[in-house]
Each structure stands twice: as C-alpha cells, then as structure tokens.
Amino acid sequence: MSVPEPPPARPPTWGSHPAGPAGTDGPGAGPWSPALAVTCASAACLVLLVVGVLAARPDVAVLGAAPLVLAVRALRGRPSGASTARFETGDDDDPDALGRAGRLRATLVVEGPGPWAAVTTTRQGRTGADVLVRVDGTRRLTVVARTVRTGPQEVASADVQGVGPDGASVAEPTPTVTRSTVVLPATTPLLDLPLPTRLRGLTGPHESRRPGEGGGLRDVHPWVPGDRLRRIDWRVTARRSPDLRELYVRREHAQAEAVVMLVVDSRDDLGPDPRTWRGSVAPRAQDATSLDRARQAAASLARAYLERGDRVGLDDLGVRRRPVAPGGGRRQLDRIRHALALTAPEGEPTARLRPPRLPSGALVVVFSTFLDDESAAVAARWRTAGHRVVAVDVLPRLRTSGLYDRERLALRMMTLTREDRMAELADQDVELVTWRDQPAVALRVLARRARRHAGAGVPR
Incomplete structure (x- = not known):
C-alpha cells in the first residue's frame, strides 16, 4: 500500500538570518542584512586595522582599511523591499503531452529589488537545482521534471532569497512555494480487442x-x-x-455496440521492490507501481473501445463511490482518464458482501495484482453471472536482488499462492492477460479465440 512521502526539508540559505516562520506577513518580509561572508570579512579587516594602528604599522592598517571601505560602500547601496516568488497558474500544459512524454513543466516567477536571487528547487524531498539567477525586477524560470508516475503529484517546490550587489547583502528567504498537478495516464495502441458474448443497442460498429x-x-x-x-x-x-x-x-x-466495464483494484500500489510492500518505505520515484500500470492499461483499453464506437464505463473495487456510467465519445475518454488519475488507495477498504452491479451482457475487465482473494472472487462471481471477464495482471516485474533469505522465502510463498489463484480463475473460464508482457498481442489472441460468427451468443 502507498505511504505518504515526508515533506521536503528546507535548504540552507545564503545569509546569516534563518527563514522566517510560515505565519509572517507577506513573503520575503524583513530588511536586507549583510551576508555571512561579508560580515566575517569585515570583522577580519577591522581587526587588521586596529592591529596596524596599535602596532604603528601603516602597511597592515592599509590592508584592512581598503576592503572595509568597499564593504561599507556595498552595504550602504543595498536594496530595500521584499522579494517574492510564485508559480504561474496559467501554464498551457497539455495533459496528453504530460502523459506521453513524462515531463512536468511549470513557470517560476521571481520578483525583487535586488539584481540577483538564489533559487533552490526540490521535488518530493529530493534536491533538484541550486542556482543563482539575475532578476533585475522580474525573472521567469522554467522548471522541468521527469516522472513515470501518474495521478496527483508535486511538480516542484522552490525557495528564493534575494542577493544584493556584489553579494554583500541578502534578503529574508521567501516562504516555500509549491506547484502540483494531476498527470493523466498515457495510452498505448492496441490491435484487435475481445468483445462481450452479447451485444446491445440498436446501432453500433459490430x-x-x-x-x-x-x-x-x-x-x-x-x-x-x-x-x-x-x-x-x-x-x-x-x-x-x-x-x-x-x-x-x-x-x-x-x-x-459493445458495453465494456473497466474495474480497477486501487487497494494496492506496489512497486517492483518487494521490500517496499510493507509500507514503511515508499517505492522509488523512478519506478512505476502497479497502480500506474493499472491506470495506463485501463486508459489504453478505454481509448481503443471508444474509438471503435463502443460504450465504456469505470468502477473501483477499493472504494465505494458512484462509478462512471458507460458512455461514448471523446468526453467520455477524458472523464475516464481523469477518474483514473484520481484513483488511489484510501485506507483500509471494507469487505464487500456482493460484487458491484454491472450492465447485463457487459464485458468486464478487472485490473489487479491478485495478491488476495477479494478481486479474484469478484471476477469469478461476475463470470458465474454470465459476463465475459478478462483479468489483467498489473503487478510489475519484481527485483529480487538484495533480498534476505527469509524475504526470498516469503516472496516465493506469495508467488506460489498467487499462481494457484490465477490458475483457479482460468479454470472458471476467466481469461488472463499480463500487462507487462506484450498486452496487445494477448488481447488480439483473446479476440480471435472468441470470434466465431457475427453476434455470437446473442439470441435470435
């Protein structure tokens, strides 16, 4: 199950003053103060000046006096006013491009009276970049992050601190600003698709x-x-x-037309490393989890069926809420992709006494890891009720390197139990597809296996 990630730690600032609390009035409120390096250098120059005067050594006094004069001159010309930072809310982000390319983009706007600004970006607790940029009033910076995950996530967090001329003074750091977005699942092209045993409607493509x-x-x-x-x-x-x-x-x-119901099991969000399954450690950000695969698989099937003129709906086994009713068209695809992106584990799910109700004669596609009996039992009940059921295994390819002997033994026992459960589903006439191993070919085999004559299974 997924675990909330810890909040990102605040990076160190350039100046001698720490960041103000979150409750201060306005971002960057407070005077400009000397930088720590300037303060230490001025103190050293003052010591040299005093030693040169007391020891009657004009050469030593000149060594300390010249830098001290320059430091005082720089501090007298330090800016006044507050620095601000914000992410633009009107970014033209294409959700389809985000899903395909895996690139998150945001625009950071930095404003301040100083000529420079120190910008530190973080993402989900990991340091991204620490740069010094020229401001001169207003500066727009493009922040780009790569991700393989889908759903709500953070694009970046930024901390900005104004820097005066020659780096002699710094402003109070601004409060951390964060940009978040919802990454829609990508879609993969599919070939032939299986159809339900009974077609509905007075018109359609079949x-x-x-x-x-x-x-x-x-x-x-x-x-x-x-x-x-x-x-x-x-x-x-x-x-x-x-x-x-x-x-x-x-x-x-x-x-x-065919009616297809996509059923996603959102109770599990597992990565390829079995050591993260207990929940104490979150999966790595560069690893796609089982829920990411389920979102991509469901979105791909929804797009393929809708482009053929069929009706597609969406339901979730992990939560009890109103399902997305079967429909057609481009807006239905957008509705399903957005609902898939918001699908996430929500605490301990309650046990179901009966499977969700589905339209009669619908093709049911269940996306799950099948690590317990709940999803397998629901799929078997739907098959007993007369639906054609396709079970899609979305468990990622596991990494077993680095596991202890007892962890390998536990993984082996879990794998054997899962294989027995999948074999029982196959015995109950539930068709199986593994999404990590050429799903387009597997779906095409299922489509050809059940293709007899037009409208097979429909009474005259």
Whole structure:
C-alpha cells in the first residue's frame, strides 16, 4: 500500500538570518542584512586595522582599511523591499503531452529589488537545482521534471532569497512555494480487442444476430409487406421465380455496440521492490507501481473501445463511490482518464458482501495484482453471472536482488499462492492477460479465440 512521502526539508540559505516562520506577513518580509561572508570579512579587516594602528604599522592598517571601505560602500547601496516568488497558474500544459512524454513543466516567477536571487528547487524531498539567477525586477524560470508516475503529484517546490550587489547583502528567504498537478495516464495502441458474448443497442460498429440494416448478409427471403423495394435481389428472383410471381429480398444483420466495464483494484500500489510492500518505505520515484500500470492499461483499453464506437464505463473495487456510467465519445475518454488519475488507495477498504452491479451482457475487465482473494472472487462471481471477464495482471516485474533469505522465502510463498489463484480463475473460464508482457498481442489472441460468427451468443 502507498505511504505518504515526508515533506521536503528546507535548504540552507545564503545569509546569516534563518527563514522566517510560515505565519509572517507577506513573503520575503524583513530588511536586507549583510551576508555571512561579508560580515566575517569585515570583522577580519577591522581587526587588521586596529592591529596596524596599535602596532604603528601603516602597511597592515592599509590592508584592512581598503576592503572595509568597499564593504561599507556595498552595504550602504543595498536594496530595500521584499522579494517574492510564485508559480504561474496559467501554464498551457497539455495533459496528453504530460502523459506521453513524462515531463512536468511549470513557470517560476521571481520578483525583487535586488539584481540577483538564489533559487533552490526540490521535488518530493529530493534536491533538484541550486542556482543563482539575475532578476533585475522580474525573472521567469522554467522548471522541468521527469516522472513515470501518474495521478496527483508535486511538480516542484522552490525557495528564493534575494542577493544584493556584489553579494554583500541578502534578503529574508521567501516562504516555500509549491506547484502540483494531476498527470493523466498515457495510452498505448492496441490491435484487435475481445468483445462481450452479447451485444446491445440498436446501432453500433459490430454485427449482431438480429435482422436489421448495416451488417453483413443474413439470408435471402421472399418478400413480405414491410420489406423495402431497394432490397430486392433481382438475380435470385430471376433464378427462383422467372415469371416474377414472387420477389426475393436480401436481409442483413443489424449493427450493435459493445458495453465494456473497466474495474480497477486501487487497494494496492506496489512497486517492483518487494521490500517496499510493507509500507514503511515508499517505492522509488523512478519506478512505476502497479497502480500506474493499472491506470495506463485501463486508459489504453478505454481509448481503443471508444474509438471503435463502443460504450465504456469505470468502477473501483477499493472504494465505494458512484462509478462512471458507460458512455461514448471523446468526453467520455477524458472523464475516464481523469477518474483514473484520481484513483488511489484510501485506507483500509471494507469487505464487500456482493460484487458491484454491472450492465447485463457487459464485458468486464478487472485490473489487479491478485495478491488476495477479494478481486479474484469478484471476477469469478461476475463470470458465474454470465459476463465475459478478462483479468489483467498489473503487478510489475519484481527485483529480487538484495533480498534476505527469509524475504526470498516469503516472496516465493506469495508467488506460489498467487499462481494457484490465477490458475483457479482460468479454470472458471476467466481469461488472463499480463500487462507487462506484450498486452496487445494477448488481447488480439483473446479476440480471435472468441470470434466465431457475427453476434455470437446473442439470441435470435
């Protein structure tokens, strides 16, 4: 399960004064003070000046007097006013580009009366950059971070401290400013997709067993009242009834749509390192977790089905809230991707007495790690109810290097139990797909395996 990450530590400042508390009035409030290096150098020069005067050594006094005069001159010209820092809220961030490229971008605006500013950026407790930039009133800095994670996350946090001319004075550090965003899951192209055993609707991209229009040839039948004249097959009529006493018409299959329900198990957010599963240590930021894979898999399937004209819905096994009802179109894809990005573990889930209700005849795709019996039991119940169920394993490829013997033994026992659970699902006619091993090929095999005739399983 996921563990909240500790807040980032405040980096050291350039000046001799610590950062003000969070409750100060206004960012960067307070006077400009001498820098620590200038203070120490001025004290040393003053000591040299006093020693030169007392020892009647003008050469020593001159060595201390000249730097002291320059320091006093620099401090007399120090700026006045407060430095401010903020992240622009009107950034033109494309969620699709964020999801595909894994790059988070934000604009940091630094304003201050001083010519320079020391900027320190952090992200999730890790130091990003510590630079000295020229301000001259206002300066806009682009902050770019790379990530493989999805969902709500921090882009960057910044601490800014104004620096006066020649670095002789510094301002009070500004309060830490933070920019956060929601990274939508990326999508991967998929080939053929499995369909439910029963198609619904009066129109759609797939052929059903019902007579209608738009599909392939159903049969050739004698003309009856209600048949359209443009459907008369004159060749068959000439062959079967040369005297035109009876007309024959071509009948077609009706078009129908598939209803697909994507069910995500958000109870587990596991990385590839088994030592992080206990929750005391968070997964590394450069490792995609099982929930990241589940978001990507669900978003890819939703996009593939919606582009084919089917209806797609979304539900979550980890929390009890209103599911995303099945729908179609581009807005439905945006709605599903945003709901997937906000999916996260929310404490200890309550036990379900019965599986969530789904539309009849829907194809159910369950995304889970299947480390316990809950998700497997729910998938088996849906299959017993007559739904076609596809179980997608989203557990990442594990790293076993560095594990102790007892940890290897525990992992081996867990793996054997999980394999037995997956085998039981296969025995109950639940189709299995591993997302880490060429999922497009596995889904195409499932689509061809169940492809018999148009509208298979639909009653006449």
